[in-house]
Amino acid sequence: MLHVHDLRQEPIQVPTRPRAFEPAARADQTIRLKQDQTIYSEGQKVLAFYQVEAGAIRIYRLMPDGHRHILSFCVKGDWFGLEQGDRRADFAEAVCEARIRPFATTGSSTFTNNLLNIALANLAKAQSRQMAMIEQSALKRVAVFIQEMAERHPGESEFDLMMCRSDVADYLGLTIETVARSFTKLRERRIIRLKGKLQRCVQLLDRDALAALAL
Amino acid sequence: MLHVHDLRQEPIQVPTRPRAFEPAARADQTIRLKQDQTIYSEGQKVLAFYQVEAGAIRIYRLMPDGHRHILSFCVKGDWFGLEQGDRRADFAEAVCEARIRPFATTGSSTFTNNLLNIALANLAKAQSRQMAMIEQSALKRVAVFIQEMAERHPGESEFDLMMCRSDVADYLGLTIETVARSFTKLRERRIIRLKGKLQRCVQLLDRDALAALAL
DNA sequence: CGTCAAATTGATAAGACTCAATGGCAGTGG
DNA sequence: CCACTGCCATTGAGTCTTATCAATTTGACG
CATH class of the missing domain: 2.60.120.10 (Jelly Rolls)
Structure with missing residues (x-):
């Protein structure tokens, strides 16, 4: 698609x-x-x-x-x-x-x-x-968001989000807590890894799984 | 999950x-x-x-x-x-x-x-x-929707939505049932009245209350 | 060490979805 | 004329996700 x-x-x-x-x-x-x-x-x-x-x-x-x-x-x-x-x-x-x-x-x-x-x-x-x-699932929204951000760094498996969780939450229509929980889930599933003191650096471990979540 | x-x-x-x-x-x-x-x-x-x-x-x-x-x-x-x-x-x-x-x-x-x-x-x-x-509340979404539709019939307190509940649901990112329940709530609160065999004709009873819901 | 900011985690309750059933209306055929 | 069927909207019961409130962790800095 x-x-x-x-x-x-x-x-x-x-x-x-x-x-x-x-x-x-x-x-x-x-x-x-x-x-x-x-x-x-x-x-x-x-x-x-x-x-x-x-x-x-x-x-x-x-x-x-x-x-x-x-x-x-x-x-x-x-x-x-x-x-x-x-x-x-x-x-x-x-x-x-x-x-x-x-x-x-x-x-x-x-x-x-x-x-x-x-x-x-x-x-x-x-x-x-x-x-x-429109997607109800918080996890899906966050997955879409990460993909969206990743597309701006073609060829790189690691990039800096730059914005804080609060920004992400206001962007996705979620709360900070839900955003954090979604990030945690993605980390637990070995789809991404978070780096940096503020955990704003994303390393993509499983692009396919991410894409599958984002539908 | x-x-x-x-x-x-x-x-x-x-x-x-x-x-x-x-x-x-x-x-x-x-x-x-x-x-x-x-x-x-x-x-x-x-x-x-x-x-x-x-x-x-x-x-x-x-x-x-x-x-x-x-x-x-x-x-x-x-x-x-x-x-x-x-x-x-x-x-x-x-x-x-x-x-x-x-x-x-x-x-x-x-x-x-x-x-x-x-x-x-x-x-x-x-x-x-x-x-x-972004608004989480289904009632708020429906209220915004009705306002949006009402704005297209200026000066009239009654108008035809023309589309079925399924259309509204796909527009607002809700299910048919939730849309129907929201309409019912608005009717119970005397904010709107629904007319016609398919309940697609909306009569505005309390514009202020509707606007308040839509924020 | 204490403080601060940002992120994470936990417990609870509200709200929406799912599945299921009902009611109203129109068209159809016996 | 009336039963039958299909479509649409509504309502009910149960489940699941997320917001909310609260506490904890982590790292940076003085």
């Missing part, structure tokens, strides 16, 4: 004329971010959209009751900040130290065409996540 | 793969659809995208285990069928008798800007749904 997630790992293809970004993409315009630094907040005016160069970004919303829900994690190559309307509907923060490159929202029509592709890619991603969220 | 995610009494219209017509060159001409008629299927080439003129359309995907998940319901004024790539990633079917208008995807560049807006609108909708799906 083809996974729509596939389009996330590669820098989202902007098939026609990548040069169109040239005007906004001057060298040295890269922005460096510290951990938890805010890029924009809900309600702010939309000034630009961004591509991640390094690190990870979390896009989230706050619900009326104060609950935080993370809509997506963006890593190297991912685009974010392209919104409908001229006001931010969500927050963007650095998960860890990160670098991003801003692009102006105004542009030529060929530019608009590229924006369309980015928007469609984001839409596809959102729909895929919708599918994953 | 074996999670053989059951093929939930796979609803009705499975084996039916009615002829998908080729909208082809004859764009901008209204198409009339019968109930459950297929507009396009997964894997087909993208020939057009559509705007709903009347009735309702369900957009869904089939998971490897045969489980159906409905990504969205589209009613009058909604756009659908705008995808990334040139192949369909999902299915589109008429929920009931419906009318849609096709548009060629090879539009001029003046069109592109509008396409972007449509894509962004769909993206925003998908993200909103992601938020709603």
Whole structure:
């Protein structure tokens, strides 16, 4: 089965004329971010959209009751900040130290065409996540999540999640405890191994078993 | 623990793969659809995208285990069928008798800007749904769903859902039984009243209480 | 050593799923 | 006209998963 997630790992293809970004993409315009630094907040005016160069970004919303829900994690190559309307509907923060490159929202029509592709890619991603969220099983959600993250490190059997359990929980719609328990189950089944003082480094031991869990 | 995610009494219209017509060159001409008629299927080439003129359309995907998940319901004024790539990633079917208008995807560049807006609108909708799906409570999901449907009939306190419980269940990631129980709770609390032989007509009795449930 | 933060583990209860049965309505055929 | 059947929605009983509340572990740092 083809996974729509596939389009996330590669820098989202902007098939026609990548040069169109040239005007906004001057060298040295890269922005460096510290951990938890805010890029924009809900309600702010939309000034630009961004591509991640390094690190990870979390896009989230706050619900009326104060609950935080993370809509997506963006890593190297991912685009974010392209919104409908001229006001931010969500927050963007650095998960860890990160670098991003801003692009102006105004542009030529060929530019608009590229924006369309980015928007469609984001839409596809959102729909895929919708599918994953529907899955009731916590273990399955976590399995899907790990796969999703693993796809961003092709060829490597070991990678750093970068985000804390709380981030994962808010992303998957679970509690911290349930996330931890799911990780433990995967470890007990020898599907993954966790490393590092905060257990955020994942080593894949049995990709097939993981894929089977994720369905 | 074996999670053989059951093929939930796979609803009705499975084996039916009615002829998908080729909208082809004859764009901008209204198409009339019968109930459950297929507009396009997964894997087909993208020939057009559509705007709903009347009735309702369900957009869904089939998971490897045969489980159906409905990504969205589209009613009058909604756009659908705008995808990334040139192949369909999902299915589109008429929920009931419906009318849609096709548009060629090879539009001029003046069109592109509008396409972007449509894509962004769909993206925003998908993200909103992601938020709603995270909500654990079945009652809350159903409340959000009814609100969502009510918003499409502004000024009216009564409207027809058009889709069956099975559709609602696949949309909300619940079982038919849980959907029915939630409807019953809303009825018992005098928040809605259900009408019609199939109880698919909703009358809003207490909008505030509904909004409170939906958070 | 004490403190802190993050993650893990444990016990309990609430909520949703599963299986099973019921009721209402429409169409069909004797 | 009435029994029969199928479809859809609803309800009931039992089981299982996860949220909740609480306690414990681990490593880092002063």
